[in-house]
Amino acid sequence: MIRKSxxxxxxxxxxxxxxxxxxxxxxxxxxxxxxxxxxxxNLGQGFPDFDPPELLINALRRxxxxxxxxxxxxxxxxxxxxxxLANTYSSLFDRQLDPLTExxxxxxxxxxxxxxxxxxxxxxxxxxxxxxxxxxxxxxxxMAGGELRYVSLKERGARGADGxxxxxxxxxxxxxxxxxxxxxxxxxxxxxxxxxxGKVWSRxxxxxxxxxxxxxxxxxxxxxxxxxxxxxxxxxxxxxxxxPGMFERTVTVxxxxxxxxxxxWKIGWVIGPKPIITAIANTHQYIPFSVSTMSQEAVAxxxxxAGKQGYYEKLREMxxxxxxxxxxxxxxxxxxxxxxxxxxxxxADTSKIKLKGDQGQNTSITGIGKHLRxxxxxxxxxxxxxxxxxxxxxxxxxxxxxxxxxxARFTFCKQDQVLDNANKAxxxxxxxx
Ligand code: PMP
Ligand code: GLN
Numbered sequence: 001m002i003r004k005s006x007x008x009x010x011x012x013x014x015x016x017x018x019x020x021x022x023x024x025x026x027x028x029x030x031x032x033x034x035x036x037x038x039x040x041x042n043l044g045q046g047f048p049d050f051d052p053p054e055l056l057i058n059a060l061r062r063x064x065x066x067x068x069x070x071x072x073x074x075x076x077x078x079x080x081x082x083x084x085l086a087n088t089y090s091s092l093f094d095r096q097l098d099p100l101t102e103x104x105x106x107x108x109x110x111x112x113x114x115x116x117x118x119x120x121x122x123x124x125x126x127x128x129x130x131x132x133x134x135x136x137x138x139x140x141x142x143m144a145g146g147e148l149r150y151v152s153l154k155e156r157g158a159r160g161a162d163g164x165x166x167x168x169x170x171x172x173x174x175x176x177x178x179x180x181x182x183x184x185x186x187x188x189x190x191x192x193x194x195x196x197x198g199k200v201w202s203r204x205x206x207x208x209x210x211x212x213x214x215x216x217x218x219x220x221x222x223x224x225x226x227x228x229x230x231x232x233x234x235x236x237x238x239x240x241x242x243x244p245g246m247f248e249r250t251v252t253v254x255x256x257x258x259x260x261x262x263x264x265w266k267i268g269w270v271i272g273p274k275p276i277i278t279a280i281a282n283t284h285q286y287i288p289f290s291v292s293t294m295s296q297e298a299v300a301x302x303x304x305x306a307g308k309q310g311y312y313e314k315l316r317e318m319x320x321x322x323x324x325x326x327x328x329x330x331x332x333x334x335x336x337x338x339x340x341x342x343x344x345x346x347x348a349d350t351s352k353i354k355l356k357g358d359q360g361q362n363t364s365i366t367g368i369g370k371h372l373r374x375x376x377x378x379x380x381x382x383x384x385x386x387x388x389x390x391x392x393x394x395x396x397x398x399x400x401x402x403x404x405x406x407x408a409r410f411t412f413c414k415q416d417q418v419l420d421n422a423n424k425a426x427x428x429x430x431x432x433x
Pocket of ligand 2: 046195
C-alpha cells in the first residue's frame with residue numbers, strides 16, 4: 001500500500017540561473033536523433049564514422065596493458081602529453097614552448113574554450129565572434145557574464161577559375177570589425193580553419209587582424225584551430241600566434257578528437273603565454289580538475305610517433321579525397337557547394353529547393369528552428385531525401401540567422417561508401433527543382 005504523504009504540497013519552484021536561462025536544446029539535439037529516427041545518412045554532426053588510426057588504438061592498448069594510468073593525473077596536463085605537445089608544437093610555433101607553463105590540457109577543445117573564456121572575460125566585457133561561428137562559443141561567453149558582438153564573414157570575392165565557389169571568398173569587412181571594437185572589448189575569437197565554411201585564413205588576412213588587435217592593449221585573441229591538420233590543395237594554415245607580437249596575447253585551442261579521429265575521447269589543449277595559461281590552468285582546476293589519464297597517455301604516445309609515420313600527410317590525403325568525393329556529389333545534385341580549403345565540412349546552396357506547405361516543419365524533435373528556412377530544408381532533406389545536414393543558422397546570432405537561409409552544411413568525415421550513398425540519394429533533388 002502506498003502511504004499518502006502527510007507533507008503539504010511542495011513549495012519548491014525551480015528556476016535556472018539567470019546566466020543560463022536562455023539555453024535550450026541545441027542543433028545537435030535535433031539532427032543526429034532525427035537522422036537515426038528516419039534512418040537517414042548522417043552528414044550532419046561532425047564525427048568520423050570510422051575508428052581512430054592504429055597509431056592511437058595501439059597506444060591505448062599498450063597503456064592499458066602496462067597499467068598504472070587509472071588515477072588522477074597532473075591537473076594542468078599529464079606530463080607525457082604536455083611534453084609530447086611541446087615537442088610537436090615548438091616547431092609549428094617557431095619557438096621553444098614550455099610544457100609546464102605554456103600548455104594546459106582540457107576536456108576537449110570545448111573545455112579549453114570554456115576555461116579560456118571564464119579566465120579572461122569579466123561581467124560586461126564584450127567578446128567579438130565572427131559569424132558564422134561554432135555554436136559553443138556563445139554559451140561560454142554568457143556563462144562568464146560577457147556580452148556578445150558579431151562581425152560577419154560573407155561570401156564576397158570572385159568564384160574560382162573553374163566557376164566553383166571558394167571558401168576563401170568568405171571574408172570580413174575590416175571596417176565592420178574596427179567599428180565593433182569598443183573600450184569594453186576583451187576578446188576576439190576566430191576559428192581557423194573555419195567551421196562551417198572551410199575557410200583557411202590567409203596570412204595577409206591574419207596580419208590585418210593582428211594590426212587591429214595590437215592597437216588595443218586589453219584584447220586577447222583566441223584562435224580555435226581544432227582543424228589545424230586538415231587543409232587541402234595549396235591552402236597554408238598560418239598560426240596567428242606566430243605572427244609578430246601575437247604570442248603574448250593569443251590563446252590557441254586544439255583537439256585530438258579531430259587530429260586522431262576520436263571525438264569521444266574529449267582530449268584538447270590550449271597553448272599560449274605563461275600568464276594566460278596559468279590563469280586557464282587555475283580555472284580548469286575548478287571545472288574537471290584533470291583530464292582522463294589513460295587517454296592523455298595514449299594521445300601522448302600517438303603524438304610521439306605521428307610525425308615519424310607521416311600521419312599528418314596521410315590524414316590530409318584521406319580528407320582531401322573525401323572532400324572531392326562529396327564536393328562532386330553536391331555539385332551533381334545541383335547544390336552549388338563552397339569548396340573548403342580545410343575542416344571536414346562543405347557548405348552547399350539549397351536555394352533551388354522549393355519546400356511546399358509545411359514540409360520540414362512537422363518532423364522536429366526539439367521544436368526549435370521551425371520558422372527558419374535552413375532548418376526546414378535540413379529536416380526535409382533528412383525525412384524525404386535520406387541525407388542529413390546541419391542548418392548553418394545555428395552558427396549565427398538570432399538577428400542574423402536569415403543570412404544562412406539558403407545554406408546547408410554537410411560533413412565528409414564519413415566512410416567513402418557512406419558518402420557515395422549520400423551522393424546517390426541527393427541526385428533525387430534534380431527531379432524536384
Ligand atoms: N571548435 C570547433 C570549431 C569545433 O568544430 C569543435 C568540434 N566539436 C570544437 C571546437 C570542440 O572540440 P572537442 O570535441 O575537442 O571539444
Ligand atoms: N564540431 C562538430 C560539428 O561542428 C561536432 C559538434 C558537436 O557535436 N557539438 O559538427
